[in-house]
Amino acid sequence: MDATPHATPTTSSHAPPDHRHALAFRHVGKRFGRADGTSLEVLRDVSFDVPAGSVVSILGPSGSGKSTLLNMAAGLLTPDEGRVLVLGHETSGTVDWSRLGYMFQDDRLLPWRSALGNVALALEAGSIGSRERRSRAEHELARVGLTDFAGAYPHQLSGGMRSRVALARSLVTEPDILLMDEPFSRLDAQTRTTMHHELLRIHRERAMSIVFVTHDVEEAVILADHIVMLSPRPGRVHAETTVTLPHPRLGTPQAQALVADLRAAIAGLSSDWVI
Amino acid sequence: MRAPADTAGTPATSRTGLALRRTGLLLLLIALWWAASLATAPYVLPSPDRVAQRLVTLAASGDLVANLLTTLSRVLAGFALAVVIGVPGGILLGSNRTLGAFFEPVLPVMNTVSSAIWAIFAIIWFGLSPLTPIFVVLMTALPLIITNVWQGTQAVNADYVELAQTLRFSRLKTLLKIYVPSILPYFFSGARLAFGFGWRVSLVAETLGASSGVGYRLRQASDLIQTDQVFAWTIAQIAMMVVIEIGLLAPLERHLFRWRRDVRS
Structure with missing residues (x-):
């Protein structure tokens, strides 16, 4: 879609769509109903922006509503209070969802499809022809270095390779925003570091915003331009930090100092920190 | 990373070994049969060579192939009806919990x-019509297919x-690209079971209510105490099922589920 902000019905809002922000959360609140009739408040008055082209990490303990925020941005959940804007458009209105990519905590590859078939899956929602799907999927697999494994089935691939296939699947649609829900948390430390490099390289090559949910302070510092720290349930924005350190950051004294600072900030929350 | 290389040398030799063992078993059974037939009257237990001769004459007259195809077409018709009704039925019962709980005791x-x-x-x-065996196959195959698709x-x-x-898939695309491949292994095992059962019960139905087909010819031969014919038809129908199993179903299963770890080895 072109940047035509007035094409969308934004009757409820007075503010014009803002395209400097890939994503914007405005006073977002969310409750989930429970089986016993009560409700659980998971998010309260959360506001922050994801500037276009940046990597924003949402850092928080389990139960702080990180994934809920991501699912709202993906349009899978609607906020009870406040608004979520995707590329300047309300998620309750018309959003071109093909401009978003989503990467899950598990690789979530379909076991009956080859690596190539799994990547091509992301192109099958629309009306793209099978030859174009195939060539784009091949191209994307090549970019993550898996050309030789295009025909392999998921069970024949290592954890790192599966993660690359999942990454290729979320990138093959050339999204403007990539939503990532702790995507590397199940990998071993060494593979995770490789995937961090890969992700930062991909981010340099494309005009793309990344929202990266994690509970790992070091991972947030290594990847993010901007860190949004959530408090335990109900999740609120506890602190926001902009990281200007040059890449690669892993093991540098400045990054280590920042990790220590953030850990200290978390320790201040420890009385109600829920793991 | 692909096919495990360490077992590459063994399959050919083990396959030859298996073929030898199977041939040995077959020869042993025929030898036992032949020995037993020496001590009994032909109308009780005809000798293997007598049955073989009968098979040759039945095949030469075209009777053998015609009746096998008649029965097979009825099994396929009943089976196809069971698939057409059972697959949507199983999906419906599986996707609607109230409906599923209500109909559960029927199966x-x-x-x-x-x-x-x-x-x-x-x-x-x-x-006495072809509809009789078709109906019996349908009623036998249907619960098997519904149950398996439901489980799937x-x-x-x-x-x-x-x-x-x-990925913003429509409901139809989600059905075709997620549900169908997930259900397929369950459907396949149900269909295989249903086909085997269907074949057996079709013979029962044909002996009772048809004027053609393998079951009818079995009944006819038994009424006339042509025991060699009974044996000939029995062997012919077993051979046909073995051919369908080895030549069609097993390779199809290997192809459809090649993505599975266990099938590849």
């Missing part, structure tokens, strides 16, 4: 009804459905 009850009872009902309703719908991974949601 085990249907399974307890003997095929002879279905055959008798069929004769009352359809008389419940085994669909909710995570894959969520993936389809993030």
Whole structure:
């Protein structure tokens, strides 16, 4: 879609769509109903922006509503209070969802499809022809270095390779925003570091915003331009930090100092920190 | 990373060994049969060579192939009807919990009804017609297919459905690209079972209520005490099932489920 902000019905809002922000959360609140009739408040008055082209990490303990925020941005959940804007458009209105990519905590590859078939899956929602799907999927697999494994089935691939296939699947649609829900948390430390490099390289090559949910302070510092720290349930924005350190950051004294600072900030929350 | 290389040398030799063992078993059974036939009257237990001669004459007259094809076409018709009704039925029952819970007792009850009872009902309703064996095959195959497809719908991974949601798949695309491949292994094992059962009960139905087909010819031969013919038809129908199994179903299964770890080895 072109940047035509007035094409969308934004009757409820007075503010014009803002395209400097890939994503914007405005006073977002969310409750989930429970089986016993009560409700659980998971998010309260959360506001922050994801500037276009940046990597924003949402850092928080389990139960702080990180994934809920991501699912709202993906349009899978609607906020009870406040608004979520995707590329300047309300998620309750018309959003071109093909401009978003989503990467899950598990690789979530379909076991009956080859690596190539799994990547091509992301192109099958629309009306793209099978030859174009195939060539784009091949191209994307090549970019993550898996050309030789295009025909392999998921069970024949290592954890790192599966993660690359999942990454290729979320990138093959050339999204403007990539939503990532702790995507590397199940990998071993060494593979995770490789995937961090890969992700930062991909981010340099494309005009793309990344929202990266994690509970790992070091991972947030290594990847993010901007860190949004959530408090335990109900999740609120506890602190926001902009990281200007040059890449690669892993093991540098400045990054280590920042990790220590953030850990200290978390320790201040420890009385109600829920793991 | 692909095919495990360490077993590359063994399959050919083990396959030859298996073929030798199977041939040995077959020869042993024929030898036992032949020995037993020496001590009994031909109308009780005809000798293997007598049955073989009968098979040759039946084949030469075209009788053998015609009746096998007649029975097979009836099995296929009943089976196809069971698939057409059973697959949507199983999906419906699996996707709607209220409906599923309501109809759940019907299937085990249907399974307890003997095929002879279905055959008798069929004769009352359809008389001596091809519809009789088709109906019996349908009623036998249907609960098996419904049950398996039903189980398959419940085994669909909710995570894959969520993936389809993030990819903005329509309901139809989610059905075709997530549900169908997830259900396929369950459907296949149900269909295989249903086909085997269907073939067996079709013979029962044909002996009771048809004027052609392998079952009818078996009954005819037994009425005339042509025991060699009974044996010939029995061997012919076993051979046909073995050919279908080895030549069609096993390779199809290997192809469809080649993505599975266990099938490859």
